[in-house]
Amino acid sequence: MKLIQKAIIKMGDKYLIGLRSPNAKYFPQHWDLPGGKLEPNEDPFLGIKREVKEETDLEVKPLKVLGVYEFDLDGQGENTHRFTIYAVEIISGTVKLSSEHTEQSWATKDEILKLKIEPYFVPFFEEHP
Numbered sequence: 001m002k003l004i005q006k007a008i009i010k011m012g013d014k015y016l017i018g019l020r021s022p023n024a025k026y027f028p029q030h031w032d033l034p035g036g037k038l039e040p041n042e043d044p045f046l047g048i049k050r051e052v053k054e055e056t057d058l059e060v061k062p063l064k065v066l067g068v069y070e071f072d073l074d075g076q077g078e079n080t081h082r083f084t085i086y087a088v089e090i091i092s093g094t095v096k097l098s099s100e101h102t103e104q105s106w107a108t109k110d111e112i113l114k115l116k117i118e119p120y121f122v123p124f125f126e127e128h129p
Contacts, residue, residue, distance in 0.1 A: 001070075001080045002037060002079075002082070003082050004036065004081050005035045005044060005086065006034070006048075006086070007035050007048055007060060008085060008086065009033075009034060009060070009088060014106035015109070016034060016106055017104070017107055018032055018033075018034060018056075018100070018103065019031055019032075019102050019103040019105075020032050021100055022102070027118050030118050031112065031115045031118070032101075032117070033085070035048060035051045036051040048060075048062050052088065053093075055100055055101065056096065056104070057095065059092045059093050060089060060090055060091060061088060062086045063088060065084055065085070065086055066124070067123070069119075070083075071119050083118075085120070109125050112125075113125060
């Protein structure tokens with residue numbers, strides 16, 4: 001199982017999201033939250049800090065886990081990804097675009113749910129209206 005860390009970065013009622021590259025292995029050209037895979041034996045809270053820095057150039061402080069969602073990405077039962085979503089606080093920095101995304105945006109929940117998004121968004125927003 002692949003362990004994926006994602007961060008909720010909010011400004012008012014808007015969330016920071018990025019449009020994945022057309023070359024991404026999974027979910028190309030889908031909107032996504034900042035984050036990514038844990039390194040082997042990496043502490044999850046350090047992993048989300050590292051991933052957010054790599055993808056946004058923001059320094060963040062992870063606060064708590066908001067939800068955990070598992071999805072079988074190929075429908076065969078052999079490619080399960082566990083998405084762990086963290087509340088984070090921005091410590092410093094200015095949002096910058098990474099090579100993993102072609103665009104970044106701030107969007108409300110309603111705006112996000114109208115986009116082509118990764119599968120964990122829907123259950124996350126159902127649990128966090």
